[in-house]
Amino acid sequence: MSKIFKLGVVGNPIEHSLSPFIHSRFARNENISISYEAFKVEENNFNSFIKEFFSHKDSLGLNITLPFKKSAAQLEGKISEEAKIIAAVNTIKKESRSLYLDSTDGAGFIDDLKSKGVVIKNQKIMIIGAGAASESILYKIIEEKPKQIIINNRTEDKAVSLVKKYKSLFSDIDINVATNDQSDTSPDLIINGSSAGLTGQFSAPYLTTHKDQVFYDLNYSLEVTPFCDWAKAISPNVYDGIGMLVNQAAYSFNNWFGVKPNTDKALIDLKSL
Numbered sequence: 001m002s003k004i005f006k007l008g009v010v011g012n013p014i015e016h017s018l019s020p021f022i023h024s025r026f027a028r029n030e031n032i033s034i035s036y037e038a039f040k041v042e043e044n045n046f047n048s049f050i051k052e053f054f055s056h057k058d059s060l061g062l063n064i065t066l067p068f069k070k071s072a073a074q075l076e077g078k079i080s081e082e083a084k085i086i087a088a089v090n091t092i093k094k095e096s097r098s099l100y101l102d103s104t105d106g107a108g109f110i111d112d113l114k115s116k117g118v119v120i121k122n123q124k125i126m127i128i129g130a131g132a133a134s135e136s137i138l139y140k141i142i143e144e145k146p147k148q149i150i151i152n153n154r155t156e157d158k159a160v161s162l163v164k165k166y167k168s169l170f171s172d173i174d175i176n177v178a179t180n181d182q183s184d185t186s187p188d189l190i191i192n193g194s195s196a197g198l199t200g201q202f203s204a205p206y207l208t209t210h211k212d213q214v215f216y217d218l219n220y221s222l223e224v225t226p227f228c229d230w231a232k233a234i235s236p237n238v239y240d241g242i243g244m245l246v247n248q249a250a251y252s253f254n255n256w257f258g259v260k261p262n263t264d265k266a267l268i269d270l271k272s273l
Helices: 019-030 043-053 081-086 105-115 132-143 156-169 226-231 242-257 263-271
Strands: 005-011 034-040 059-064 091-095 098-102 124-128 148-152 175-177 189-192 214-217
Touching: 005 019, 005 043, 005 242, 019 034, 019 242, 019 263, 043 059, 059 242, 081 098, 081 132, 091 242, 105 132, 105 242, 124 132, 132 148, 132 156, 148 156, 156 175, 214 226, 242 263
Parallel strands: 005 034, 005 059, 124 148, 124 189, 148 175, 189 214
Antiparallel strands: 059 091, 091 098
């Protein structure tokens, strides 16, 4: 009998997570036996849960989602350079007697863009929102060498703080805070990283729009998100974050098993839900 690897996703809330579905498809297609569960954990119990989970000999890895990504970056173990910089972890792997901590969100995002033929190099990028979701992709966006990055956030102080952090780390990147007086702001790619993309009507920032722009919502839903609904009236190039979700999961799977699963099959299965 083949070994069954114990995996899971930790969050709160977690009831509607698609991770168990996605990883079960990956495992089936790769002929790997896993047990993958969704774990709802209270915030004050996170560290004790991690310790207890990885005390079992068959426990191999965890995905981490809200509100624990920052807490996971504080765990004792070896942390990847990207996860260290963004101060967030979404993937944990047990290696011998220690933990390996990583973030696969940025890589998943870039892979999804590439699968759609979207190029970042030498392009002007606007990111709406300056929270954890936006920062989770910022490191990888910078690696792709865009012409400019504009951070547009409802609270300007938060955007200023994010820009200051990344300017200090990457002196050659043109990254700025959006202002109210930007009549020439016409980004090539507009990314929504704000939770406003799922809560009611989307309130668009000031920018010049045209049909050739690409709009990407980091949020995902089996229905059309408010951001995507707004963007579809402007351009045919509108995407939600479901592809990023599947691609970041594939990188997690690769961390655990050393094989990157086919994402197309999982995406087809998801769309049939």
